[in-house]
Amino acid sequence: xxxxxxxxxxxxxxxxxxxxxxxxxxxxxxxxxxxxxxxxxxxxxxxxxxxxxxxxxxxxxxxxxxxxxxxxxxxxxxxxxxxxxxxxxxxxxxxxxxxxxxxxxxxxxxxxxxxxxxxxxxxxxxxxxxxxxxxxxxxxxxxxxxxxxxxxxxxxxxxxxxxxxxxxxxxxxxxxxxxxxxxxxxxxxxxxxxxxxxxxxxxxxxxxxxxxxxxxxxxxxxxxxxxxxxxxxxxxxxxxxxxxxxxxxxxxxxxxxxxxxxxxxxxxxxxxxxxxxxxxxxxxxxxxxxxxxxxxxxxxxxxxxxxxxxxxxxxxxxxxxxxxxxxxxxxxxxxxxxxxxxxxxxxxxxxxxxxxxxxxxxxxxxxxxxxxxxxxxxxxxxxxxxxxxxxxxxxxxxxxxxxxxxxxxxxxxxxxxxxxxxxxxxxxxxxxxxxxxxxxxxxxxxxxxxxxxxxxxxxxxxxxxxxxxxxxxxxxxxxxxxxxxxxxxxxxxxxxxxxxxxxxxxxxxxxxxxxxxxxxxxxxxxxxxxxxxxxxxxxxxxxxxxxxxxxxxxxxxxxxxxxxxxxxxxxxxxxxxxxxxxx
Amino acid sequence: xxxxxxxxxxxxxxxxxxxxxxxxxxxxxxxxxxxxxxxxxxxxxxxxxxxxxxxxxxxxxxxxxxxxxxxxxxxxxxxxxxxxxxxxxxxxxxxxxxxxxxxxxxxxxxxxxxxxxxxxxxxxxxxxxxxxxxxxxxxxxxxxxxxxxxxxxxxxxxxxxxxxxxxxxxxxxxxxxxxxxxxxxxxxxxxxxxxxxxxxxxxxxxxxxxxxxxxxxxxxxxxxxxxxxxxxxxxxxxxxxxxxxxxxxxxxxxxxxxxxxxxxxxxxxxxxxxxxxxxxxxxxxxxxxxxxxx
Numbered sequence: 001x002x003x004x005x006x007x008x009x010x011x012x013x014x015x016x017x018x019x020x021x022x023x024x025x026x027x028x029x030x031x032x033x034x035x036x037x038x039x040x041x042x043x044x045x046x047x048x049x050x051x052x053x054x055x056x057x058x059x060x061x062x063x064x065x066x067x068x069x070x071x072x073x074x075x076x077x078x079x080x081x082x083x084x085x086x087x088x089x090x091x092x093x094x095x096x097x098x099x100x101x102x103x104x105x106x107x108x109x110x111x112x113x114x115x116x117x118x119x120x121x122x123x124x125x126x127x128x129x130x131x132x133x134x135x136x137x138x139x140x141x142x143x144x145x146x147x148x149x150x151x152x153x154x155x156x157x158x159x160x161x162x163x164x165x166x167x168x169x170x171x172x173x174x175x176x177x178x179x180x181x182x183x184x185x186x187x188x189x190x191x192x193x194x195x196x197x198x199x200x201x202x203x204x205x206x207x208x209x210x211x212x213x214x215x216x217x218x219x220x221x222x223x224x225x226x227x228x229x230x231x232x233x234x235x236x237x238x239x240x241x242x243x244x245x246x247x248x249x250x251x252x253x254x255x256x257x258x259x260x261x262x263x264x265x266x267x268x269x270x271x272x273x274x275x276x277x278x279x280x281x282x283x284x285x286x287x288x289x290x291x292x293x294x295x296x297x298x299x300x301x302x303x304x305x306x307x308x309x310x311x312x313x314x315x316x317x318x319x320x321x322x323x324x325x326x327x328x329x330x331x332x333x334x335x336x337x338x339x340x341x342x343x344x345x346x347x348x349x350x351x352x353x354x355x356x357x358x359x360x361x362x363x364x365x366x367x368x369x370x371x372x373x374x375x376x377x378x379x380x381x382x383x384x385x386x387x388x389x390x391x392x393x394x395x396x397x398x399x400x401x402x403x404x405x406x407x408x409x410x411x412x413x414x415x416x417x418x419x420x421x422x423x424x425x426x427x428x429x430x431x432x433x434x435x436x437x438x439x440x441x442x443x444x445x446x447x448x449x450x451x452x453x454x455x456x457x458x459x460x461x462x463x464x465x466x467x468x469x470x471x472x473x474x475x476x477x478x479x480x481x482x483x484x485x486x487x488x489x490x491x492x493x494x495x496x497x498x499x500x501x502x503x504x505x506x507x508x509x510x511x512x513x514x515x516x517x518x519x520x521x522x523x524x525x526x527x528x529x530x531x532x533x534x535x536x537x538x539x540x541x542x543x544x545x546x547x548x549x550x551x552x553x554x555x556x557x558x559x560x561x562x563x564x565x566x567x568x569x570x571x572x573x574x575x576x577x578x579x580x581x582x583x
Numbered sequence: 584x585x586x587x588x589x590x591x592x593x594x595x596x597x598x599x600x601x602x603x604x605x606x607x608x609x610x611x612x613x614x615x616x617x618x619x620x621x622x623x624x625x626x627x628x629x630x631x632x633x634x635x636x637x638x639x640x641x642x643x644x645x646x647x648x649x650x651x652x653x654x655x656x657x658x659x660x661x662x663x664x665x666x667x668x669x670x671x672x673x674x675x676x677x678x679x680x681x682x683x684x685x686x687x688x689x690x691x692x693x694x695x696x697x698x699x700x701x702x703x704x705x706x707x708x709x710x711x712x713x714x715x716x717x718x719x720x721x722x723x724x725x726x727x728x729x730x731x732x733x734x735x736x737x738x739x740x741x742x743x744x745x746x747x748x749x750x751x752x753x754x755x756x757x758x759x760x761x762x763x764x765x766x767x768x769x770x771x772x773x774x775x776x777x778x779x780x781x782x783x784x785x786x787x788x789x790x791x792x793x794x795x796x797x798x799x800x801x802x803x804x805x806x807x808x809x810x811x812x813x814x815x816x817x818x819x820x821x822x823x824x825x826x827x828x829x830x831x832x833x834x835x836x837x838x839x840x841x842x843x844x845x846x847x848x849x850x851x852x853x854x855x856x857x858x859x860x861x862x863x864x865x866x867x868x869x870x871x872x873x874x875x876x877x
Contacts, residue, residue, distance in 0.1 A: 196877075198877075199876045207872060213861045213863050215851070215860065215861060216659065216662065216663055236850050237851065240851055240853070240854045240857075240860065242663075242849055242851035242852060243851060244658075246688075247684055247685065247687075247688040248684060250651075250652060250655070250685075251654075251658075251685055252655075254649075254652040254655035254659065255655045255656070255658050255662070256659060257648070258656035258657060258658060258659025258662075259659035259663035259857065261656070261659075262659070262660035262661075262663035262858050263664060263858025263859075264659075264663035264664075264857035264861065265861050266659070280649055283649075284649045288648070374873060379864065379866075379872075380866070380869070381863050382863075383861065413664075414626045414664065414667055415666065415858065416623060417621070417623045418623065420623055420642055420643055420645075421645070422639055422645035423645065425647060432645075433594055433639065434636070434647070
């Protein structure tokens with residue numbers, strides 16, 4: 001069995017728990033381990049309680065896991081909340097000045113009361129207590145200080161020799177303290193040294209976008225989507241992307257639509273609140289047949305909700321966004337690699353079908369740092385621009401909205417001689433003349449409306465052919481099937497593995513291309529389902545309703561969670577066991 | 584030499600006979616012909632309202648979007664292809680009401696855009712409600728006892744927001760309006776042309792006659808458009824909180840030449856227009872980007 005550990009660090013916001021954990025996650029990846037992080041934070045800049053979990057194993061990790069093996073408690077609140085969760089044989093690192101009720105600990109938990117504050121004070125920089133503690137944690141895990149030293153040198157380099165020396169000294173003190181006080185935990189983990197990549201879902205979305213030729217990006221800041229903008233902004237000049245922080249989400253998406261209309265490849269990102277502001281413009285893009293990619297990184301709603309917590313609660317929003325019917329494509333990445341691949345694919349779909357594509361992620365997937373195999377990210381993305389008008393304008397004039405069997409019409413961009421047209425949000429004729437003013441209701445134009453509306457909606461019929469059905473894992477046939485979509489993949493799979501190890505016949509059916517739904521593929525997969533449990537991170541089972549609307553399928557059991565916390569494998573496994581008894 | 588016919592559309596304007604917007608259309612066509620702009624390198628962007636049907640009535644590329652969002656669409660298009668002449672057009676409700684936020688921010692950015700507002704001080708297409716520029720006491724369908732809030736002063740707002748070209752035209756003076764349009768399009772940076780464009784159906788107060796009694800041309804009174812403080816003084820002449828002395832200046836209030844445009848400063852445009860380079864990334868760059876995650 002693959003070996004590993006769960007590391008957790010807790011502190012007040014602003015005390016550097018997040019950056020220490022990110023640093024540690026990178027060190028784990030460099031040591032050859034696979035990692036999976038989850039950060040629990042609050043909507044404050046200082047104060048409050050932040051904790052981060054870094055799970056690292058020899059083999060790929062599916063979820064953040066549950067009870068920590070190792071806890072760094074940088075304040076009393078962390079001790080009080082988390083110490084009792086430590087697993088048997090684990091360890092807690094805390095400052096010698098903090099209180100700990102040893103009776104609440106699991107069996108054989110080692111307590112390391114370290115002079116964290118004292119050492120940092122001696123070294124003259126308070127933040128160095130994190131380095132002392134991190135070095136101690138690494139010593140407990142037999143990781144050796146080499147990778148920490150590498151990270152410290154990368155950060156401080158030759159720019160700040162004094163800071164570099166202070167950090168290295170803090171590292172030595174932490175390492176030495178453990179050596180003198182019981183040594184490592186002897187977990188016997190093998191560090192392969194094979195270096196992979198560490199990134200968040202938002203990093204992968206941004207990377208997929210630029211690999212697919214996205215060169216216009218506009219966004220208004222909103223947690224948990226902001227880090228997409230941060231990455232694009234940091235690389236704008238290098239990659240050749242225009243990154244425009246807009247005055248609001250209305251402007252962000254309309255800028256994208258304008259840029260697309262003029263020939264760029266554009267994208268915006270937001271969370272549910274900002275998406276709500278974009279709704280009218282999405283219909284505008286649908287009606288004017290303008291490609292645009294929108295990443296919606298969902299957080300816990302409704303309204304402002306819990307801005308730093310996760311939920312899969314915005315599926316209804318994206319399904320129903322906008323007045324009237326317009327063709328939309330909705331993709332839900334299941335993991336970090338799919339954040340990259342689905343983001344890249346979104347641009348081709350948007351261009352080929354000349355309509356909005358919505359990439360539906362959530363805080364859990366988008367903000368978690370996870371290990372990615374570099375081979376899984378093919379940066380050489382083929383660029384499909386779809387049906388473009390070129391050459392000489394056709395005799396009788398260019399028809400931007402030509403009625404076609406596929407629903408897709410030849411697209412020209414401003415600057416092309418002889419193809420001038422108006423992209424209108426009013427209903428229009430094939431050549432773009434509006435019919436809303438003096439023609440609406442005249443028999444000939446009732447027909448134009450009908451045909452034009454049919455044409456646009458026909459794109460769904462064409463696009464559905466390239467939508468993927470659900471993936472059933474690890475094997476097609478099982479007595480019990482857990483249905484899920486998007487980001488729940490990891491915890492569900494881990495629950496499946498645990499249940500199967502206990503002898504249960506369980507598999508996982510995971511939906512990724514949500515709309516238009518490839519009904520024959522879905523029905524084929526559902527036909528094999530015997531007893532089912534639908535797992536969703538929202539209150540009403542939004543995907544379940546879609547599935548039922550499209551196929552008539554009703555799951556036997558449901559497990560809906562919308563408390564802001566991610567799914568944990570143990571709760572899913574417990575739910576399966578509970579319903580198995582009833583089935 | 585491009586003939587004026589090149590700019591004409593087969594679609595006839597749907598405006599009411601006598602609408603001020605006809606003069607705006609003919610002024611713009613005359614201006615673009617004077618400047619010999621190629622219609623295929625022009626993009627006219629509009630929102631919603633009577634005047635926002637504008638793009639259909641001349642031959643150029645056009646985007647007839649949703650209410651209030653012409654400026655962000657125009658901004659995106661300009662950033663995608665700075666070689667295009669991008670003109671946003673619409674009404675006072677579209678620009679100063681629902682789109683007011685974009686109006687302010689687009690001006691401070693100084694993108695090289697021309698923004699023509701056909702300002703009739705009323706909502707026409709929705710059959711006559713008060714608009715952001717309706718004057719105090721004006722009775723409309725939505726204000727039967729008269730407007731009780733002050734109108735926006737678009738000229739002062741533009742000066743305050745840092746617009747580098749601020750002007751007012753009048754549909755009753757096509758020659759003057761055409762001159763303003765030419766200067767606005769030629770201006771490198773954001774140019775506002777606020778046009779007094781009477782609504783003959785729903786605004787029975789601010790009529791052609793009403794304006795003719797009050798308008799005057801700034802250039803004929805020796806106004807120096809490079810002087811910001813003098814521009815402010817002229818800007819607050821009308822609409823004024825105390826409108827006892829009603830004189831309405833037209834012409835160019837202010838022009839700041841030589842300020843770099845947003846697109847000139849934008850790092851993402853160093854390699855040229857986006858519309859001409861949609862492609863993946865080169866292997867060396869891909870390697871560099873991935874290395875940051877190692």
